[in-house]
Amino acid sequence: DGSGNTKDISRRHQITVSLSGLITITGGKWTTYRKMAEEVMDKAIIVGGLDEKECATKHLPIHGYLKNTDFEAPLYYYGTDRPLIEETILAKDARFKEKLHPRLPYLKGEVLWAVRHEMALNVEDILARRTRALFLDARASMEMAPVVAQIMADELGYSRKWIDRQTKAYQELAEGYLLLKKKRH
Incomplete structure (x- = not known):
C-alpha cells in the first residue's frame, strides 16, 4: 500500500556479491550515485573477469537534463x-x-x-x-x-x-x- 517509511533506509551504500555472482548495491544517496555506479562497475570487472574500463558516468547527463533551461517556463x-x-x-x-x-x-x-x-x-x-x-x-x-x-x-x-x-x-x-x-x- 506504499506506507513504508524511507527514513530507515541507509544513507551509506553497500555492495554485495551472491554465490551466483549477482552484484547488488543497497542504500546510498542521490548525491553519490556516480560514485556508486563506479564502484559497482569496478566490482563487476573483478567478479566477471571483464576488461578494465573507465566508468562512463562522469560526463553522462542525468535524465531530464536540458542545457539551456528556461526557469520561467511552467514545469x-x-x-x-x-x-x-x-x-x-x-x-x-x-x-x-x-x-x-x-x-x-x-x-x-x-x-x-x-x-x-x-x-x-x-x-x-x-x-x-x-x-x-x-x-x-x-x-x-x-x-x-x-x-x-x-x-x-x-x-x-x-x-x-x-x-x-x-x-x-x-x-x-x-x-x-x-x-x-x-x-x-
Missing part, C-alpha cells in the same frame, strides 16, 4: 520530460492543468505523472519527495493532501478508506513542519 523542473507531460496528461484533460494550491506552482497533472512515471506510492511521496511542497509551505501541502490522495486513488484503483488513511497520515506528518508563531509575554 521547467521536468527538463526533457516537460513536453511529454504536456502532451500525455495536460492536453488530455484540462482539470490536470489546475494548480493543486494557489500558493504553490504544482499542477494536478504532476500527481499523475509521479504515479505513472516516478513510482510515487503515497501522498507523502508526492508532497515531500516529488514536489517538495511539504518543505516549501507545509500548511498549503496539508490542504493539497486530500486532492492528491483522490487523484492517486482514481489512478491506482484505491478505496475511500485508502484516501482517508493517506490524508490523515500526511496531515500528522506535515504538522511537524508547520511554523508556529511564538507567544509574546
